[in-house]
Amino acid sequence: MKSLNLLTKKDVENIKLIVLDVDGVLVPRGTKIRQAGNKTSFVVKKIAQKQILQIKKLHETGFKVNINSGRGLYFLQLMFSEILPFVSLTYENGSATWFKGKVYQHINSFNKLKKIYSELKKVKHRDIKGFEPKEFIITLHCKKRVAEIEKIVGKYRNLYGIWNGDAYDIGIKKVQTKALGLRRLIKLLGIRKNNVLALGDNFNDREMLEEAGISISADKSRLKGDFCVPLNGKFLPADLVMQKIIQLKTKI
Numbered sequence: 001m002k003s004l005n006l007l008t009k010k011d012v013e014n015i016k017l018i019v020l021d022v023d024g025v026l027v028p029r030g031t032k033i034r035q036a037g038n039k040t041s042f043v044v045k046k047i048a049q050k051q052i053l054q055i056k057k058l059h060e061t062g063f064k065v066n067i068n069s070g071r072g073l074y075f076l077q078l079m080f081s082e083i084l085p086f087v088s089l090t091y092e093n094g095s096a097t098w099f100k101g102k103v104y105q106h107i108n109s110f111n112k113l114k115k116i117y118s119e120l121k122k123v124k125h126r127d128i129k130g131f132e133p134k135e136f137i138i139t140l141h142c143k144k145r146v147a148e149i150e151k152i153v154g155k156y157r158n159l160y161g162i163w164n165g166d167a168y169d170i171g172i173k174k175v176q177t178k179a180l181g182l183r184r185l186i187k188l189l190g191i192r193k194n195n196v197l198a199l200g201d202n203f204n205d206r207e208m209l210e211e212a213g214i215s216i217s218a219d220k221s222r223l224k225g226d227f228c229v230p231l232n233g234k235f236l237p238a239d240l241v242m243q244k245i246i247q248l249k250t251k252i
Contacts (some may be wrong), residue, residue: 001217001228004240009248012070016246017207018058019090022069022079023166024201024231025050025218026238028030038240038243045079050084054242058101059086066090066097066185068178070169070204072134073098090233093204095136099188106184109136109172116170119152136215138170164202179207184195186211199241201231 020026027045049164068090069076076089077098089098096105117138121131125148129141142147145163153170155160160176162169171177178200186196198205198212201219209215209225217225218237228238 001220001225004227004229004244007214007248008225009057010206012197012245012248014194014218015063015197015214015245017064017066017186017189017192017197018242019066019068019196019198019212020094020238020241021200021202021205021208021218022067022076025199026235026236027079028236029204033212034228034234037071046101046235047083051238051242053238054239054246055083056084057241057246058144061080061246063245064088064189066182068181068198068200068208069179070137072132073103074133088185090178090181090185093169093176093177094184094208095176097181097188099185104184104188106180107136107172107176109176112158112172113138113170116152116156120149120170123148123152123157125149132167136171138168141167162203164204169204176192176234177207178205179211180249181209182211197245199229 003121026047030083056067063086067076069079071091073091076091079089095107096103120140121151127146128144130200132139132141149168153159159170159220160172160173194213195216196212198209199218200223203222205223215222215225216229217229218229220228220229229240230243231237
C-alpha cells in the first residue's frame with residue numbers, strides 16, 4: 001500500500017463519488033451504549049465542524065459524498081444533521097440508502113435474522129452491553145468477545161458474525177455488505193466503479209473498498225487498500241483524505 005502523500009491529481013481526475021466509513025474514519029472508534037430491560041441508551045457522536053466544512057467544500061468542488069456505515073439511519077441522521085443536504089447515507093452494512101430524503105432498500109433480511117435474534121436475546125453475560133437499534137442487521141455490543149454468541153452465530157451457515165473490537169455485526173453472508181449499497185448507489189448516480197474513491201478502517205469495509213476505483217485503508221492491520229492513512233494520529237483519517245483531495249482539485 002502506498003502512503004496517502006503519493007496520491008496525485010491524476011489519480012483523482014475521474015473520481016466523482018467519495019465514500020466514507022464513520023467510526024474510526026469520521027469520528028473516533030467506540031460506542032457508549034447501555035441496556036437495562038426494555039430501556040436502551042447510547043451516546044450519539046457528532047461530526048466535528050472541520051469535517052462539516054470539508055464535506056461542504058467537496059460538494060462545492062463537484063463531488064458526491066456518501067457515508068457508508070454499519071450504523072442505523074436514525075443514528076446517522078443525528079450524527080450528520082448539519083450536512084444532510086450534501087451527502088447520501090448508506091446504512092447497516094449496505095442494507096439501504098437514504099438519498100435526497102428517499103430511502104432505497106437493497107435487501108430484505110427479516111426472515112433470515114429473526115430466529116437468531118431470538119436466540120441472542122436469551123444470552124446472559126457480564127460483557128454484553130446491549131443491542132444497537134437496527135432494522136436490517138443485528139449489532140450486539142460487548143466489552144470483549146463472548147464465546148456463546150460466536151457459538152450461536154456459527155450454527156447459521158448463511159450468516160456472518162463480524163467482531164470489530166466493540167460489537168458483533170450479524171448479517172447475510174456474501175450479500176449484506178457495504179459493497180451491496182455502494183453498487184446500488186453507483187447505479188442510481190449513473191457512474192462507474194472507476195469514479196469511486198472509498199475510505200474505511202475495519203473488517204466490514206473490505207467489500208466496499210473492493211468495489212471502489214481507488215481504495216484507502218485507515219488500518220493496515222485489518223484492511224488492504226491502494227493507499228493507506230494513519231488511524232491513530234493528530235487528525236482523523238477522513239480529515240486527512242478530504243483535505244488531500246481538496247488540495248489536489250484546487251491546485252493550479
